[in-house]
Amino acid sequence: MDIRARLHNKEIIRLDGAMGTMLQAAGLKLGENPEVLNITEPDTVHKVHTAYFAAGSEVVYTNTFGANAHKLKRTGYTPEDVIQTAVRIAKIAAKPYNGLAALDIGPIGELLEPMGSLKFEEAYELFAQQVRAGAEAGADLIAIETMTDLYEAKAALLAAKENCNLPVFVTMTFEQDGRTFTGCSVPAMALTLQGLGADAIGINCSLGPKQIYSLAQTLVSWTTLPIIIKPNAGLPTVKDGQTAYDLSPAEFGRELAGFLDLGVSIMGGCCGSNPEFIRELCRNLDGKAPDLSKRVEKVPPAVCSNTEVVPIDQVRVIGERINPTGKKLFKQALLNGDMDYIVKQGIDQAEAGADILDVNVGLPSIDEAAMMARVVKELQGAVSLPLQIDSSSQAAAEAGLRYYNGKPILNSVNGEEAVLSRLLPLVKKYGCAVVGLTLDENGIPKKAEERLAIAAKIKARALEYGIPPEDVYIDCLTLTASAEQESAMETVRAVQMVKEQLGLKTVLGVSNISFGLPAREKLNQTFLSAAMAAGLDLPIINPNAAPMMDAVSSFLVLSNADKGSVKYIKRFAQEGKNVKNTPTAPAAGYDINFTILHGMREETRQLCRGILQETAPLDIVNKVLIPALDEVGKLYESGKIFLPQLIAAAEAAKSAFEVIRASLPSGDKSAEKGPIVIATVKGDIHDIGKNIVKVVLENYGYRIIDLGKDVPVETVVRAVEQHHAKLVGLSALMTTTLVSMEQTIQAIRKQGIDCKIWVGGAVLTPEYAQQIGADFYAKDAQQSVAIAKEILG
Amino acid sequence: MRIFPDVSLEGIHVDKEEMLRYLGFRGQELDESLRNSINRCADLAEQAALPRFVTAESAPVRLLENGVDLDGLFLAGEDIRLHLGQASAGVLMGVTLGVQMERLIQYHRRQSMADAVMIDAAATALIEQACNRIEDSLRKLYQKQGLDVTERFSCGYGDLPLETQPDIIRVLDAPRAIGLTCSSSLILIPQKSVTAVLGVVPPGSYRSVRGCQSCKNRNHCLYRKEGVFCGYQGQAAQ
Incomplete structure (x- = not known):
C-alpha cells in the first residue's frame, strides 16, 4: 500500500481498534505494563493484530503505547527491546494482508513544564529514542496518539520528524467541552500540528463517535490535512460488574462511517473496541468515499497558544512591551533573570487588551537564545496569548520557535536573500507565521511601489519553501516623521497596496512615527488610525497606552468587526466608572504606615511620591518604609494579622520602593x-x-x-x-x-x-x-x- | 474495575472558613477590602476549577505482614494494614481540579502575591470538598449493597509511603482518565489533586484512623504546636 499517495488523495484508510482492551480480555491486569507482553507473550499480541487485519484493518498500531524509558523503567526492559519486538510482531501479522505497522507512541505519563517538571528536551529525547527504535525495526509510519498536552504532542512530532522519514499521524484526546485536560482546543491543535508537518491529524480515545462528531466538525474547518478519528466504543458504564462501553459494534460502525460526510478519511477504534467493531466499520465504509467538498482549501490565517486561537480576521493588537530597548528596569530584569518582572509585562498587556505579545530579549551581555527559551517557557505558564518571537539572532529565534507551545509569529525576515534563505526554512519547519520587512540589501525604499516589490519577493520565496501566503505578514516599515516627513503616508500607501495586490496580512510598528516630536501619543494615534483604514491588520503598539487602544476599539466598530459595538460600549462604560472611582489625591487622613498596613498599593504609591518631594529617597527607605514593615512583621508574629495581610502589606510597600527606585539616577544602587x-x-x-x-x-x-x-x-x-x-x-x-x-x-x-x-x-x-x-x-x-x-x- | 458513583462535582463551592484556616486565620479582624479579596479569590478559584475524578474497585484484599496487597497493588505499612483490615475490597480514587488552576495562580501571583495565596487556599478547600462528595457517594453506593466504606487514606498518611503514588496513578489509568499525573519526585500534577484508598467493609466495622496521628504534617503543624486541632480531617495547615 502506498500510504503517502493514499494520504495525499485523502482516500479511506482503515485503522485497527483497541489493543489494551484486547490484552485485558486475554488476562492482562489493570496497571500491568502491556508492552512487556511483546516479549513475554508475543503470540497473544500477534493474535490481536491478526484479528484486526482479518476484520479489515489496513494499518495496525504496534503494542508500544507506553514503551518509553520512563514507563518501562521498572520492567527491566529498554524501549529498544520492546519496540523492536513489537514492530516485528506487527509486521509479521501485516504480511499476509499486505497491511502496515504503525509505531504507536502514547504520552510519557508525566506533565511537561511549566505545570509539571518534565523538561521539553527530556520529553523530546524519550520520544526520539522510540522513533529511532521503531524506524530501525521497519515501522511503516509513526502514530502519536492520546495526547492531552499540545506541548508533549509537539515534542513527539518534532522527534518523529527529526529522527525518521516516515509519515506521522498525530491524534489528541478531547473532553466533551472541546478541550483536552490541559486546555488545548481543537483549532489550536490543528494549527500547531499542521504547521509542524504532521501528515494526518485527528482525535482518538476520550469519547464515543456521537460525542466526537461536533469536535470533528470544528476540526475540518481548521486543517487541510487528512483527518483521523479513532473513538472509544461509546461512553463507559458498568455492566454486570464490569466496565463496558455503551455502543454495539453495529452502532459504532454506522456512527463512525457517518464521519465520511465531514470529509474524514482515516478511521478506527480506541478503548472498548475489538475486531467486531472494526468489521462493522469496514462494512459501513464499503463502496463509500469521504465527502471532500466539505474540506477547506486553506487554513484560516491565525496564530495560537495551546489554549487560545487568534484568527487574523480583524485588527489584532501585538503588544510591544516585552523588549529591553530604552527600558532601564527591563534590562535590569534580564540581567537578574527576573522572570516575574518580564511575565508581569505580558500580563499587564493582556489585561490592557493585547491579542498577541511580541517577545524580544536581546541584550549584548546575555545568552539570548537561552534567555528566549526561558522567557517563552515562563510566559506560556501564565499568559494564554500567542507570542511573536522577535530576534535578529537565528539561534534565539529558533529557541523561541522550538520551545513555544502553539503557533507563534517569527519577527522577522526581510527581502535580503541571505536572510530569507537562512530563516524561511525555520519558518517552514516550525510552522509559524512570519513577518516580512520591506527592506533589502539596499535599505528601505522610499516609494510604496518598491516596498510592494520586496513584499512580493518575500511572498514568492516563502511559497517556494512551502509557506502558505496566509502565514506571511508584511511590515511596510514606519519611518520617523520628524526625520522623513514625506514618507509617513508612503508607508500607509504601501500597506494598502500589499493588502490589495498581494492579499497578505500586514503588520506595523506604529510608535516610531513620532520619535523626536512632542505629544507623541497624539501623532501615534492618528497614524495608527490612518494605517488601520488602509488595511493594517496587526499594529505593534503599547497596549497600556489608552489612546492607542481607544483608536483600535473605535476602528473595530467602524470596520464592522465589533458587532453591535458590544466591546466598545463595555470599554467606555467601564472607563467612565473608573474615572469616577479613582481618587485624584490620596484620601485625607491616611498616612503611609496606614496604607502599607492595609495593603493599599495605589495610595501608598501616591503618598510616597508626595513624601519624596521633601525627603531624601534613602531616608524614606530607612525611616519610613522599613519601620512600617517591621511593625507589620511584629503584628504578624503576634498573630494580630495573618498571612494575606502580611503579603498585601509587603506588596503595598513594594509600590513605594518602585517609586523610590525610579527616582534614583540610573546605576545608583544605594537603596539596594x-x-x-x-x-x-x-x-x-x-x-x-x-x-x-x-x-x-x-x-x-x-x-x-x-x-x-x-x-x-x-x-x-x-x-x-x-x-x-x-x-x-x-x-x-x-x-x-x-x-x-x-x-x-x-x-x-x-x-x-x-x-x-x-x-x-x-x-x-x-x-x-x-x-x-x-x-x-x-x-x-x-x-x-x-x-x-x-x-x- | 472502574466504578461510577452517582456524584456531580459541578458547582462545588469554596468553604470560606476552611479557606481561611489554610491561610492561618485565627480570628483576626477582617476589614471590608480583605473580605472582598477573599470572596473575589474564592470566585476565581471556583470559576477555574474543572474537577474530574476516577474511581476503581480492586479485589481481593490480602493482608501481608508488612502491608496490603490489593489485587497486585502493594500498599506498605502498618497503618494501611489497619485501615483495610476488615475490607473485602479496596476502592481507589483520584481527583483533580485541573491544570488551569496552576495557570490561574501563576497569573495572579505576578499581579498580587496576596491574591495568589488566597486563590491557592481556596483551591485546596475546593479539592477537599470534591473528595468529601466522592467519598460520600461511594459510601452511598456501597450502603445500597449492604456494605460500607472506610474513610479515605492517602499516600503520606501515617506510614503509607509517597512512593506508592505512581502505582495508584497507574492502576487508575489516571493520566488518561482525568489528566492526573505524578512527577518523578512524586508530586501530583496538577497540584490541586488527591489520590486515596478506601476499604469496602461490613457496615460499622471500621474505626476512624483520621485526626493528627494519620496526618502527614503532624510534626510541622502550626495548630498542633499551639495545642489546637485544625478541624480539618486529613492534613493540617502548613
Whole structure:
C-alpha cells in the first residue's frame, strides 16, 4: 500500500481498534505494563493484530503505547527491546494482508513544564529514542496518539520528524467541552500540528463517535490535512460488574462511517473496541468515499497558544512591551533573570487588551537564545496569548520557535536573500507565521511601489519553501516623521497596496512615527488610525497606552468587526466608572504606615511620591518604609494579622520602593542590598512559599535573584558565583525533594563559595536543616527577613 | 474495575472558613477590602476549577505482614494494614481540579502575591470538598449493597509511603482518565489533586484512623504546636 499517495488523495484508510482492551480480555491486569507482553507473550499480541487485519484493518498500531524509558523503567526492559519486538510482531501479522505497522507512541505519563517538571528536551529525547527504535525495526509510519498536552504532542512530532522519514499521524484526546485536560482546543491543535508537518491529524480515545462528531466538525474547518478519528466504543458504564462501553459494534460502525460526510478519511477504534467493531466499520465504509467538498482549501490565517486561537480576521493588537530597548528596569530584569518582572509585562498587556505579545530579549551581555527559551517557557505558564518571537539572532529565534507551545509569529525576515534563505526554512519547519520587512540589501525604499516589490519577493520565496501566503505578514516599515516627513503616508500607501495586490496580512510598528516630536501619543494615534483604514491588520503598539487602544476599539466598530459595538460600549462604560472611582489625591487622613498596613498599593504609591518631594529617597527607605514593615512583621508574629495581610502589606510597600527606585539616577544602587539568590530546589514545583519570601524580602530593599522552581543544582551554584551572593535561600515542600536541597547545599560548599544558606518549607525542621548543612532555618517569610538582616544588614 | 458513583462535582463551592484556616486565620479582624479579596479569590478559584475524578474497585484484599496487597497493588505499612483490615475490597480514587488552576495562580501571583495565596487556599478547600462528595457517594453506593466504606487514606498518611503514588496513578489509568499525573519526585500534577484508598467493609466495622496521628504534617503543624486541632480531617495547615 502506498500510504503517502493514499494520504495525499485523502482516500479511506482503515485503522485497527483497541489493543489494551484486547490484552485485558486475554488476562492482562489493570496497571500491568502491556508492552512487556511483546516479549513475554508475543503470540497473544500477534493474535490481536491478526484479528484486526482479518476484520479489515489496513494499518495496525504496534503494542508500544507506553514503551518509553520512563514507563518501562521498572520492567527491566529498554524501549529498544520492546519496540523492536513489537514492530516485528506487527509486521509479521501485516504480511499476509499486505497491511502496515504503525509505531504507536502514547504520552510519557508525566506533565511537561511549566505545570509539571518534565523538561521539553527530556520529553523530546524519550520520544526520539522510540522513533529511532521503531524506524530501525521497519515501522511503516509513526502514530502519536492520546495526547492531552499540545506541548508533549509537539515534542513527539518534532522527534518523529527529526529522527525518521516516515509519515506521522498525530491524534489528541478531547473532553466533551472541546478541550483536552490541559486546555488545548481543537483549532489550536490543528494549527500547531499542521504547521509542524504532521501528515494526518485527528482525535482518538476520550469519547464515543456521537460525542466526537461536533469536535470533528470544528476540526475540518481548521486543517487541510487528512483527518483521523479513532473513538472509544461509546461512553463507559458498568455492566454486570464490569466496565463496558455503551455502543454495539453495529452502532459504532454506522456512527463512525457517518464521519465520511465531514470529509474524514482515516478511521478506527480506541478503548472498548475489538475486531467486531472494526468489521462493522469496514462494512459501513464499503463502496463509500469521504465527502471532500466539505474540506477547506486553506487554513484560516491565525496564530495560537495551546489554549487560545487568534484568527487574523480583524485588527489584532501585538503588544510591544516585552523588549529591553530604552527600558532601564527591563534590562535590569534580564540581567537578574527576573522572570516575574518580564511575565508581569505580558500580563499587564493582556489585561490592557493585547491579542498577541511580541517577545524580544536581546541584550549584548546575555545568552539570548537561552534567555528566549526561558522567557517563552515562563510566559506560556501564565499568559494564554500567542507570542511573536522577535530576534535578529537565528539561534534565539529558533529557541523561541522550538520551545513555544502553539503557533507563534517569527519577527522577522526581510527581502535580503541571505536572510530569507537562512530563516524561511525555520519558518517552514516550525510552522509559524512570519513577518516580512520591506527592506533589502539596499535599505528601505522610499516609494510604496518598491516596498510592494520586496513584499512580493518575500511572498514568492516563502511559497517556494512551502509557506502558505496566509502565514506571511508584511511590515511596510514606519519611518520617523520628524526625520522623513514625506514618507509617513508612503508607508500607509504601501500597506494598502500589499493588502490589495498581494492579499497578505500586514503588520506595523506604529510608535516610531513620532520619535523626536512632542505629544507623541497624539501623532501615534492618528497614524495608527490612518494605517488601520488602509488595511493594517496587526499594529505593534503599547497596549497600556489608552489612546492607542481607544483608536483600535473605535476602528473595530467602524470596520464592522465589533458587532453591535458590544466591546466598545463595555470599554467606555467601564472607563467612565473608573474615572469616577479613582481618587485624584490620596484620601485625607491616611498616612503611609496606614496604607502599607492595609495593603493599599495605589495610595501608598501616591503618598510616597508626595513624601519624596521633601525627603531624601534613602531616608524614606530607612525611616519610613522599613519601620512600617517591621511593625507589620511584629503584628504578624503576634498573630494580630495573618498571612494575606502580611503579603498585601509587603506588596503595598513594594509600590513605594518602585517609586523610590525610579527616582534614583540610573546605576545608583544605594537603596539596594544583597543580592540574595533564592530557589525552589530540583524536583519541587511548589513555589508559593519561596514567592512569599521573595515579596517580603524585596521590600526591605534586598535585590533578589529568583531562580524559580525545580532548579538544577548547577544552576544555583552558578548563580551564586556569578552574582557574588552572600546569602542563598532554598525551599522544598516535599520529603522527596529534601534530597535535592541537601545536594544543592553540598555543591555550594564544595565550590568553596563564601555564603550563608537558609532553608525553609513545610516538611523541614530546624534539626533537619542543621543536619543537611544549612546555616539557618526559617519557619516563615518574616524569619527570613531576620536572617537577611543578620547577614547583610 | 472502574466504578461510577452517582456524584456531580459541578458547582462545588469554596468553604470560606476552611479557606481561611489554610491561610492561618485565627480570628483576626477582617476589614471590608480583605473580605472582598477573599470572596473575589474564592470566585476565581471556583470559576477555574474543572474537577474530574476516577474511581476503581480492586479485589481481593490480602493482608501481608508488612502491608496490603490489593489485587497486585502493594500498599506498605502498618497503618494501611489497619485501615483495610476488615475490607473485602479496596476502592481507589483520584481527583483533580485541573491544570488551569496552576495557570490561574501563576497569573495572579505576578499581579498580587496576596491574591495568589488566597486563590491557592481556596483551591485546596475546593479539592477537599470534591473528595468529601466522592467519598460520600461511594459510601452511598456501597450502603445500597449492604456494605460500607472506610474513610479515605492517602499516600503520606501515617506510614503509607509517597512512593506508592505512581502505582495508584497507574492502576487508575489516571493520566488518561482525568489528566492526573505524578512527577518523578512524586508530586501530583496538577497540584490541586488527591489520590486515596478506601476499604469496602461490613457496615460499622471500621474505626476512624483520621485526626493528627494519620496526618502527614503532624510534626510541622502550626495548630498542633499551639495545642489546637485544625478541624480539618486529613492534613493540617502548613
